[in-house]
Amino acid sequence: MTNSTKTLCPYCGVGCGLEVLPPAQPGKPVNRDSEGTPIWQVRGDRNHPSSLGKVCVKGATVSESLEKSRLKYPMMRDSLTDEFRRVSWDEAMEAIVNRMQTLRLTQGPDALCMYGSGQFQTEDYYIAQKLFKGFLGTNNFDANSRLCMSSAVAGYTQSFGSDGPPCCYEDLELTDCAFLIGTNTAECHPIVFNRLRVHHKKNRKVKMVVVDPRRTQTAEAADLHLAIKPGTDIDLFNGIAYLLMRWGRIDTFFIDECTQNFSAYADVIRHYPPELVARNCGIRIDELEKAAQYWGDSERVLSLWSMGINQSSEGTAKVRTLINLHLMTGDIGKPGAGPFSLTGQPNAMGGREAGGLCNILPGYRVINNPQHRAEVEQFWKLPQGSIQPQRGRTAWEMIQGLETGEVGFLWIAATNPAVSMPDIKRTQAALKRSPFTVYQDAYYPTETSAYAHILLPAAQWSEKTGVMTNSERMVTLCPQFRDPPGEARPDWEVFAEVGRRLGFTEGFNFKTSAEVYAEFVQITEGRPCDSSGLSHDKLRTYGPLQWPYPDAWPWLEGEDLEQQNRTNKRLYTDFRFNTPDGRARFAAYHSKGLAEPTDEAYPFVLTTGRLYGHWHTQTRTGRIPKIQKMHPDPFMEIHPQDAAKLNIEENTFVEVRSRRGKARFLAKITKAIAPGTLFIPMHWGALWAEDAEANALTHPNACPTSLQPELKACAVQVKVA
Ligand code: SF4
DSSP states (O other): OOOOEEEEOSSSTTOOEEEEEOSOOTTSOOOBOTTSOBOOEEEEOTTOTTTTTOOOHHHHHGGGGSSTTBOOSOEEOSSTTSOOEEOOHHHHHHHHHHHHHHHHHHTOGGGEEEEEOTTSOHHHHHHHHIIIIIIIOOOOEEEGGGGTTHHHHHHHHHHHSSOOOOOOGGGGGTOSEEEEESOOHHHHSHHHHHHHHHHHHHOTTOEEEEEOSBOOHHHHTOSEEEOOOTTOHHHHHHHHHHHHHHTTOSOHHHHHHHEEOHHHHHHHHTTOOHHHHHHHHTSOHHHHHHHHHHHHHOSSEEEEEOHHHHSSTTHHHHHHHHHHHHHHHTOSSSTTOEEEEOOSSTTHHHHHHHTOSTTEETTTEETTOHHHHHHHHHHTTOOTTOSOSSOOOOHHHHHHHHHHTOOOEEEEESOOHHHHSSSHHHHHHHHHHOSOEEEEESBSSOTGGGGOSEEEEBOOTTSSOEEEEOTTOEEEEEOOOSOOSTTOBOHHHHHHHHHHHTTOTGGGOOSSHHHHHHHHHHHTTTSTTOOTTOOHHHHHHHOOEESOOOTTSOOOOHHHHHHHHHSOOOSOTTSOOSSTTSOEEOOOOOOOOOSSOOOSSSOEEEEEEOOSSOOTTOTTGGGOHHHHHHSOSOEEEEOHHHHHHTTOOTTSEEEEEOSSOEEEEEEEEOTTBOTTEEEEESOOOTTTSTTOOGGGTOOOOBOTTTOOBOTTOEEEEEEEO
16 A cells, blocks of 8 residues: 555656656655755656656756745735735736726736746646637737747648647657657756657667757767758758659658648759758768668657757748658558657646647648637637637737737746746846736745736646646646645636636536536547546546547446557558648748847857756755756857967856847757857756846747747857946
8 A cells, every 4th residue: 555646757858657646655764855944855657658767857856946936825916016925816906807807998918928848737727718719809828838839839730730749659669760859858858858868778779869059968879970060951851852852762652642732842952952951051961861861760750859940030930841851751540650749847738638729720720711619609608709710819919918908917927037938138128017917826925926916726637637648648637636826726726716706606616626627528529639538537546548438439448448548649641631632741941040140240050959967947856956066157158269369268258148038048069069059958047046047048930830949049148247
């Protein structure tokens, strides 16, 4: 008999299973953190199908962050220069509802915005969509996933007819060749990388190619590292396609039977001969040929990517040109093959299912599809036309709306935009102008709490019950096993109460998160992400289950059900896609390069990224001593040649400037970064290190399709501070 709880790690999209136990166990000393506080014990859940008992340092230490710096009570103030005063939930709710009602009457519903988070559980996401897009009639809900994976969503949707990563983690162990592009998987998705690394080490014939301007830990493990110039991914993909076509290593049967638009694509590919591509990418021709050879010689190619592809002003084009390679070689819909985006946050995938971006609706539906809107309106029992036909404001457009005065109410939940948004000084200035900001979070203070008029304490992971979906579409129930501190409440419950107070009693009469989830899964019925066969009870009984999991399955029992639950569910195994004619679409794109190329005044490309131990803006990991020791200070990597030219010495301060701002960092001189490129981790905000905000330098220029900003690259100058 054990008193453990099985749940999911609340950090990254790998979604590792955790088993947690109370601090005191019979016959054992009480488990304590380094400061002597009793803390829950955490270990990997050996039965979780995604992680098989493995965890990284973040998952292993998560319980150390649960009690520290918590926001316990609602707080209010009239202006940002006032002190907060503690108020009741009733008073805070009344103020919020009054403001929302006034604005709806005076400026219309589009003056209201909510900026949510991939930290939400699916129930939180779903109720927020229902409230904003359905009952309030504004599509102004966006999540921090906009900064993370909206290019992957757009790329999948345009190429395959709907969103949805087609692969599963089992493919990591079945592939002949893994292409990792714009992802430092070893540090940012460590347990995914471990599975791949073990397979790669065991099988000498399996190849690993890493494409990254930095020689990261991931690149160290590769058979081939292509340190391409930032912004030349499309050149590379088109150059590989050129060689595969020249060598006849393409699957003409798959192209003819399962795709459309190949000839337009082939017309573009003709313009990418190896000499040109190698020059544009800054690599040798033989390196390019080796990459193409690995791809062409392999039966099953798996590509993995994350921010290096998504956070780009041509993010959708990059995703689609990578998918093109899979389509031209038939590397999709079979074990060990396919394009596999690695999601950043623990439930960004659940957010996609629940419609958690300003251009989508629950059940992998899109705002600009009249039939999709009608289906959702009917489901929510709303009059036809209640959901607006045009998308809402993206995260960055909310900032712009504060600047112009069009946004009069901003509700931020479970995210820290005062650190994570691009052009952070402009973002902070806009937040300062906000007439009314509600900030709902588990922690206080954060950088964003400085810009709030109302603070609402949120119950976080471990303090509420809900569901999260990881990158391989595995859905895990995360049960409550601790009490929330003070008066903290689950996000969905707060949104539902505001809905009821606004008069929408019928739509928000939920008593438990299980009821919310039961309604949510119904809206997915018949859709690509069909989860209608799932429920809290089923997930509690059988453990994590992967979608699609329709309710329409013939009733299975015993071994048969067990077998069905454990079978990995790849998408497109019948080579039929979610487009009207069932064919995937090739996309013909030329490379445009970076939105802000270097010039004489700003001669370096700055690329930003993450470190193994820290999570995003350190709201949790900054409070864990072991992780703080791993990464004590912000820094900037520079190549020895560049450092010598600028008289920069190791571990001395440098000043980095872009057209938007400046910041100071300690220099780290390393050959891991290419000459002409600098690297700065994005984890430090003003609370942790004044004047060392990476996003003081970045710009908001975004992909025109996915609207994801190019946080990965901007032009800067650097000098000794
Ligand atoms: Fe958590 Fe991600 Fe680490 Fe797994 S890899 S333990 S999900 S942070």
